[in-house]
Amino acid sequence: MHKSFAAALAAAVLLLAAPESASAQTDAIDLLIKNARIVDGTGAPAYQGDIAVRGDTILRIAPRIDGPATKVVDAGGKVIAPGFIDIHVHARDNIFKVPTADNYVRQGVTTLIEGPDGSSPLPIGAFLDRVAKAAIVPNFAIFVGQGSVRDSVMGAVDRRATPEELEQMRKIVRQGMLDGAFGLSTGLFYVPGAFTPTDEVVELAKVAGQMHGIHISHMRDEATHVLDSVRETIEIGEKGGLPTQITHHKIIGALNWGKSVDTLRMVDEARARGVDVTIDQYPYTASSTSIQAALLPAWASEGGRARMLARLKDDAARSRIRTETIRLIKEERGGGDPNNVQISACEWDPSLAGKRLSEVTIARRLEPTVENAADTALWMVEQGECLAIFHAINEQDLQRILKHPGTMIASDGSIPIYGQASPHPRSYGTFARVLGRYVRELKVITLEDAVRKMSGSPAKRLGLADRGLLKEGLKADLVVFDPDTVRDLATFEKPHQYAEGVSLVVINGEVVFENERMTAARPGRVLYGPGHER
Numbered sequence: 101m102h103k104s105f106a107a108a109l110a111a112a113v114l115l116l117a118a119p120e121s122a123s124a125q126t127d128a129i130d131l132l133i134k135n136a137r138i139v140d141g142t143g144a145p146a147y148q149g150d151i152a153v154r155g156d157t158i159l160r161i162a163p164r165i166d167g168p169a170t171k172v173v174d175a176g177g178k179v180i181a182p183g184f185i186d187i188h189v190h191a192r193d194n195i196f197k198v199p200t201a202d203n204y205v206r207q208g209v210t211t212l213i214e215g216p217d218g219s220s221p222l223p224i225g226a227f228l229d230r231v232a233k234a235a236i237v238p239n240f241a242i243f244v245g246q247g248s249v250r251d252s253v254m255g256a257v258d259r260r261a262t263p264e265e266l267e268q269m270r271k272i273v274r275q276g277m278l279d280g281a282f283g284l285s286t287g288l289f290y291v292p293g294a295f296t297p298t299d300e301v302v303e304l305a306k307v308a309g310q311m312h313g314i315h316i317s318h319m320r321d322e323a324t325h326v327l328d329s330v331r332e333t334i335e336i337g338e339k340g341g342l343p344t345q346i347t348h349h350k351i352i353g354a355l356n357w358g359k360s361v362d363t364l365r366m367v368d369e370a371r372a373r374g375v376d377v378t379i380d381q382y383p384y385t386a387s388s389t390s391i392q393a394a395l396l397p398a399w400a401s402e403g404g405r406a407r408m409l410a411r412l413k414d415d416a417a418r419s420r421i422r423t424e425t426i427r428l429i430k431e432e433r434g435g436g437d438p439n440n441v442q443i444s445a446c447e448w449d450p451s452l453a454g455k456r457l458s459e460v461t462i463a464r465r466l467e468p469t470v471e472n473a474a475d476t477a478l479w480m481v482e483q484g485e486c487l488a489i490f491h492a493i494n495e496q497d498l499q500r501i502l503k504h505p506g507t508m509i510a511s512d513g514s515i516p517i518y519g520q521a522s523p524h525p526r527s528y529g530t531f532a533r534v535l536g537r538y539v540r541e542l543k544v545i546t547l548e549d550a551v552r553k554m555s556g557s558p559a560k561r562l563g564l565a566d567r568g569l570l571k572e573g574l575k576a577d578l579v580v581f582d583p584d585t586v587r588d589l590a591t592f593e594k595p596h597q598y599a600e601g602v603s604l605v606v607i608n609g610e611v612v613f614e615n616e617r618m619t620a621a622r623p624g625r626v627l628y629g630p631g632h633e634r
């Protein structure tokens with residue numbers, strides 16, 4: 101009796117209180133952005149309007165919204181778009197050193213996706229817990245990397261997995277998905293991905309697919325055998341029963357330029373028969389990876405560093421490696437000329453950052469021929485790890501891939517320590533470069549299409565239903581930029597330069613960048629994938 105009376109009283113109090121508090125809540129606007137040109141991320145034409153944000157959510161979008169609001173920003177006719185989602189990022193170490201990720205946020209990137217190229221930290225759950233505690237600015241998500249999984253079970257060996265090893269790998273992928281990964285990444289170009297037969301990848305892809313994840317691949321070969329690699333990437337999607345993505349699609353080496361006509365046709369044909377294939381790309385004609393991965397054959401690295409060094413000491417093995425290195429400089433990543441290889445960072449000699457392989461060769465008192473450059477490359481690998489930039493991509497292929505409707509924008513970049521080493525400019529410039537150079541200057545794609553490729557398209561790919569579009573009820577990840585001035589400033593010679601033209605960035609409803617300054621807000625969240633079990 102007493103209990104039900106109390107319940108009735110509580111209900112009455114609620115009834116009395118309800119009308120006022122509900123209306124006060126409906127009207128409360130935390131952030132109101134007025135006079136914006138709304139590019140909503142779907143690819144639809146831009147239109148004029150205002151956007152109201154409450155908490156972490158887009159409350160209203162309308163031609164005109166009047167306050168009151170805690171904060172009002174006049175966009176002055178500039179573009180407002182959904183925050184950009186970068187589906188290929190290397191940030192697992194530096195997100196803790198530079199949790200603001202300024203290089204990305206200043207371009208309008210609000211979500212970073214780690215774990216690409218078959219490489220991820222393991223276990224996924226422990227890593228994401230660390231990120232969740234780190235107070236970061238952008239949102240953060242991850243793939244589980246096939247190479248890391250294989251390495252943890254078998255090491256860097258060139259052989260097939262036993263049934264027991266395969267079952268162990270399946271378990272790790274399943275756990276990665278339960279921990280919140282968005283799918284399986286492969287890097288079949290790298291060791292140990294390079295030693296993995298396609299059917300083994302398919303078995304792991306099936307696990308990710310059953311849990312609604314996707315497959316994203318740094319392909320086995322982006323040069324001479326690029327067509328075979330596209331075929332394999334499609335096959336993994338088709339047999340694995342999951343969406344599949346060619347990441348940082350490019351055609352490497354002058355002998356192969358033009359092959360994007362065929363790769364895109366293969367993608368279209370696969371899509372026509374129902375395979376869900378997509379692409380991502382960065383807007384530069386140079387790639388970046390380690391000297392060892394780019395200029396030595398994969399077999400040279402089988403079994404780990406000690407075994408590689410032993411091979412380089414063996415005359416016969418060294419000569420076979422050297423022959424292959426010469427070919428790779430002439431025909432593939434080396435771009436035909438040691439001058440097209442630019443060192444970005446060497447752990448054993450920081451002074452080499454920014455130098456060309458030709459210059460390093462000359463400094464060793466050798467003529468900068470391809471043969472001598474190959475010797476220099478082997479010598480460098482013996483000293484330790486070196487990252488480099490490889491100028492070996494052609495502008496026509498880049499533009500052709502960019503125009504494809506299935507292509508999204510991703511940087512393949514990292515979070516640099518400002519001023520340190522000589523990284524690829526893509527980390528500072530990818531998104532601004534597409535908007536400045538490829539939309540405004542060269543008119544390769546429209547503004548609406550570019551924004552779709554940076555927001556709506558990757559969100560849909562990842563199954564992020566609450567981000568990637570400007571729509572009432574979705575999370576308020578927003579970027580305001582001037583389409584007439586937005587541009588990248590980072591160059592291969594001077595990479596440490598932030599992009600220009602972005603005036604406001606909002607993440608989960610909080611302003612993180614305004615008036616050319618990062619604010620103190622740290623609203624970034626870990627985003628969990630479709631198989632996540634709480």
Ligand SMILES: [Zn+2]
Nearest residue numbers: 217318348512
């Ligand atoms: Zn890659």
